[in-house]
Each structure stands twice: as C-alpha cells, then as structure tokens.
Amino acid sequence: MTTAVEENVDAAGYSARHLSVLEGLEAVRKRPGMYIGSTDSRGLIHCLWEIVDNCVDEALAGYCTKIDVVLHADGSCSVADDGRGIPVDIEPKTKLPGVELVMTRLHAGGKFGGVSYTASGGLHGVGASVVNALSARLDVEVDRSGNTHHISFRRGIAGIFDGDGPKASFKKKSGVVEGAKIPRGRAGTRIRFWPDFQIFLKDATIATEPVLDRMRQTAFLVPGLEITVTDERAETPLYEVFRFEGGISEFTGFLARDPEICDVLRIQGSGHFTETVPVLDDLGHLVPTDVPRELDVDVALRWGTGYDTVVRSFVNVIATPKHGTHVQGFDRALVRVLNEQLRATKLLRVNDDNVIKEDVLEGLTAVVTVRLPEPQFEGQTKEILGTSDATRIVNQVVGKQLKEIFENPTRGQKQQLRTVLEKIVGAAKTRIAARTQRDTQRRKNALESSALPAKLVDCRTTEDRSELFIVEGDSALGTAKLARDSEFQALLPIRGKILNVQKSSVADMLKNAECAAIIQVLGAGSGRTFDVEAARYGKIILMADADVDGAHIRTLLLTLLFRYMRPMVEAGRVYAAVPPLHRIQLTNPKRGQDKYIYCYSDAELRRKLVELERRNLRWKDPVQRYKGLGEMDADQLAETTMDPRHRTLRRIRIEDASEAERMFDLLMGSEVPPRRDFIIAGAAEIDETRIDT
Incomplete structure (x- = not known):
C-alpha cells in the first residue's frame, strides 16, 4: 500500500536517490565561486594570492625572509619561499604525507591550533587545496630535512607526470618522491600551478600591475621581507624587487597623493579578549571553550592638503578592501578624539555641531593593521573582518594614543596638529554649505520650478x-x-x-x-x-x-x-x-532605400563607400563631414543621436x-x-x- 506522501514524491520525480553528496575537492570544482569568488581573471589571481599568503604567513612567523613570484610564459605561476617547508612526514590519522594532506583535503593545515602560527592570513585550511583542485597541474617541491621532496597533482589528484606541462601523460600515485640531497640547514617550498581552463574562462589571465601592487603592499606590511616578481610573458621579461624597512609609516607616505600638513603619526598597542570556540577534547568531541586572545594594533596616518581619503586596512597582512570591525573602531576613535580636541582649542564653539566622520577623513591617508590568531572573516575571500572585539580594542588603542599625541606634541608638531584641526573645521563648514545648497536642489513642483537654472529645458x-x-x-x-x-x-x-x-x-x-x-x-x-x-x-x-x-x-x-x-x-x-561624423547623400537611391547614410567613424565611411561602389550606387561628392552638432537639422539629430529607436550610446x-x-x-x-x-x-x-x- 502506497501512502499519499509517497505518491506525491513519485509524481514529482524527486526522491532521496536524486540527492548528491560532493566529497573532497569535487565540491570545489563544482562550485568554485564559493571559494575564489568567480572563474574570471579575478578568481584566477585569487588563486595566486592563496599560495603567496601561505608564504607570507611563514614570514610573519619569523621563518621566511624571501619570496619569489614568477608569471611564466606558458600561463603557469610559481611561488617560492625560504620558510620551513611544508611537512613531508606521515600524518598519523590519514597516513598521508603532510604536503599531500594539505593539498588534497579541505580544512587541513597548521593554522587551527595557534601553535605553528600565532597570526596568519589563512585560517580555513582550504587555500592551497582549492588552488590544487582548480589546476590542470600543480607541482610542489619541498626542501626539508636534508632532501628535496617532489609531489605533483592533476585536478587535485596526486600522481606522476611523464613530461613538462599539464598535457603530459599522468599516472595516479600517492606519496612524495625524495630527490637530491641538500645542505642540512636549507628549507623552503616551491609551488607551480597551471590553471584548469575547464573551470576558468578562456580569457582569464593574471595582469602584471595587480601582482606588483600586491607584492609591494606586502613588502611594506612585513618590514625586511624581500619579494621578487618576474613576468616572463612579455618580450622583455619584467623583474622587480620589493623590500622596505619603514613598515606602514613608509607605506602611508607612498599612498599619499598630496603634500602633507603633518608628519606621519604612528600608533601601536594591543588588547586582550576572550573568544568561545569549539575545541576537540581527548574523546574527539567538540566542546565550547573560552580561549584567551591577543590583538595587536598598528596604525599610521597623516593629513594632506588634498580632499580625497585613502584608508587601507589589513588583518595579518591580508587586505580587507571592504574593511570591517577594526576600521569601525578606528573611525570611532578618530571622530571622538578630534571633536574633544576641537572643543578644547575653541575651534568649535559651544553651539557648534560636532564634526562628523566625513570631515575628519578629508585629506587623510591611513593604514590600519591588526594581527590576531584565527580572525573571523566574512567568507573565504577575506574582504571584511567580523571579529567583534576588534572594534573595542582598536577604539581604545587609537583613542588613547591619539589623545596623547595631541595633548603632548613633540617639538615642531604642535603647529602641524593645529593645522590639521583647522582643516577639519574647514571641511565641516564646506559640508554644511553644500548641504544647504543640496536642500534647495530637490525636484520642484510647477510653482517652484523657477529655482532651477533658467537655461534648463526640462522634461x-x-x-x-x-x-x-x-x-x-x-x-x-x-x-x-x-x-x-x-x-x-x-x-x-x-x-x-x-x-x-x-x-x-x-x-x-x-x-x-x-x-x-x-x-x-x-x-x-x-x-x-x-x-x-x-x-x-x-x-x-x-x-x-x-x-x-x-x-x-x-x-x-x-x-x-x-x-x-x-x-x-x-x-x-x-x-x-x-x-555621426559623415553623411553620405545618395543620388540614385533604390525604391525604399534611405537617401542619407550616416557613418560614425572614418573606417566605417571607407567600408560603406566600397560597398556602395560595389552595388553601383552613386553619391554626392564631397561626402559631408560634420564639424559640430549645430550643423545638423532637428530630424537628423533626432534620427542619429537622440531617438532611442535609432541612436547609439556609449x-x-x-x-x-x-x-x-x-x-x-x-x-x-x-x-x-x-x-x-x-x-x-x-x-x-x-x-x-x-x-x-
């Protein structure tokens, strides 16, 4: 006997046998957008960032001093570092070499327990394995324990290639191959990957400028780290070296586009918070546990004579272009302290409104960085920091130290800070004037339309x-x-x-x-x-x-x-x-054919004249060349430029x-x-x- 529910399911042709379970890296290949954002050039360059960020984490941990990035002529990318090298010994639970484990299993890595890395950009353990899943070929070489160790993958599966490039014949085989002997103290990792164009769009490519910008930025954020970029795709290979000792103070000066009105102000400090996270106990159960955390804050800022604002934010050297909780804390502290100083210096009177964030940010260039274990990002692309305690700690650190700077300036700094306050007050006055003007700009009814410019011909x-x-x-x-x-x-x-x-x-x-x-x-x-x-x-x-x-x-x-x-x-x-640029006037148009033909470029004119000659159609010489819109009559302007049925808009x-x-x-x-x-x-x-x- 069949129940009514079973009949409905069968009728719809949908039952449990239609459900799919994606396991391992198969999920990445089916839904790559979840992990890298898109499958165009933006997603492809994100794969490069995932590999580079792992090297930077080694630098943050104090084990890496040099990173080499190469964009090869065959479309592949390679990244090398002189860090500790990915472990190659056997992991007890999976019985896989460490390097194979991190390259083939999602959420496998050394960044969960806070032992190997106290602060890192990678925290989900999916970066390297995602790149591996989306690569037609990926080669890893690890210098460690006196030997070079090799392992290769094809679309996430370990094996051996018989030749160069992704099209070489491939045989599945787990495990690493031990290679040549190396000096005992040498260590590092080299990864080269060829994107899989079964996944990525055919025109996806990694542009040179974003790579140079990102590597320059990273070198600023990790003082003393040397990063080289080589692009072998051009006729003349490009080679750039980045190394900076001044950190984010130097970075702020680099980002600023206007003359300064004050020196770069540097703010550093830290704070503690407790985070409840699930932790595996001895029985393998996840138990909610309060874990103490420390968050380090490092901020550099300066004001210039201009009007634009440049604020860059980072978490563990990873850029957060859409900011997050750390920048919220920075903004709040900035507005609060500067309002206090404007009141204290009488630049704001008792009845004056407080300045707002918009006024404070005018002409500001700032770099806001925080470092903490296991930051909470919104998504794998890490564009927004979500750790709520970052707002409170950054607010406290920036507020306390910025107030100290204004109240106890160094020699020569007092006049600079006064100029900053005056600039902020000036920005507030301009904003208020603009708001007053805007309030009179709202659409008027028929009786109020006289407020609009007389030369406006309205619809x-x-x-x-x-x-x-x-x-x-x-x-x-x-x-x-x-x-x-x-x-x-x-x-x-x-x-x-x-x-x-x-x-x-x-x-x-x-x-x-x-x-x-x-x-x-x-x-x-x-x-x-x-x-x-x-x-x-x-x-x-x-x-x-x-x-x-x-x-x-x-x-x-x-x-x-x-x-x-x-x-x-x-x-x-x-x-x-x-x-249009030209108008051709036909002298013998056929029945139903327009007398005038419009051309919008010189190339189009040449093609059209050849076509008319081939069709034995004659035209009046010389062809009219429009020098301005005023040369057209209303019908011509409507037909060619204004009528939505015929016009072209860019x-x-x-x-x-x-x-x-x-x-x-x-x-x-x-x-x-x-x-x-x-x-x-x-x-x-x-x-x-x-x-x-």
Missing part, C-alpha cells in the same frame, strides 16, 4: 526613463530642443569647457557656474553626500561635438561626475552620445575604480611631470592619419 516625466542631455553650446541646444522628446528628455547647455575639478577645491567647484548648474539640476547633492536615489533623471547623456574639443569637454564632464557624483557612474547611468563604466582614479589623477590632476611623461611615452603609438588638422 515632463519624473520616471526613471527620464534623460538629461548635457549639450555643448547654445547652437546645438536650439536644434536639440526640436529633436528631443519633451516627455522624457531634458536639456542643459554648457558654455565651452567647464572647470577641471580634479585640481580644484570643493569651494572652487561650487563657485563655478557650469558645475554648480549640473549639480543643482541633477538634485542629488555632491561628494560623500551624493544620493543616487534622489537624482532627478534616470540617465545623464553627454552630447558634445565629434572633434578634439568635444572629447576634451566630455573628459572634463566625466571628471566632475567621477569625483563628485561617482555613484551615478557606478550605477551605469552615465552615457556619451555618439553623433555607457561609461568603472571596471577598476582604483585604476580609474589613478588615471583621472594622472591626466587631470595638478602634477604635470607624470602627465608629460605619459604623453611622450604614448606619442609614438598615435596614427598620424587620424589627426584632424
């Missing part, structure tokens, strides 16, 4: 499909008025080239009529107070002439948007219109925010020599035939 809808065209010049505005759809397309003309805000202060930017008009019309504020949800338009479309001046105007507008309205760019709501995207910021600073900032060097270096690559003279 009727307030929906997300609304578009704001920022148009170059009044002549183009006249044509655009007739070409637009007044239901959802608004127009704002600008007069020539706006202010370069990359090398101007916030106050100067707000005083500039064109910049102020754009911020006012968009109605969402600027800078850190920008609220993308409050924006009056769903899209911003930059519509400038298709010439050098038009490109320059677009660049200046993008600089404004990137610096003060970046969430609009990050949300993919900023576009560049693509007006979406402005930020693939790498830090790289984009670096390029804006290089090309639009106040430092001329780096820009001149960039232009000279790229001059030889310019196609002279494309220069419009």
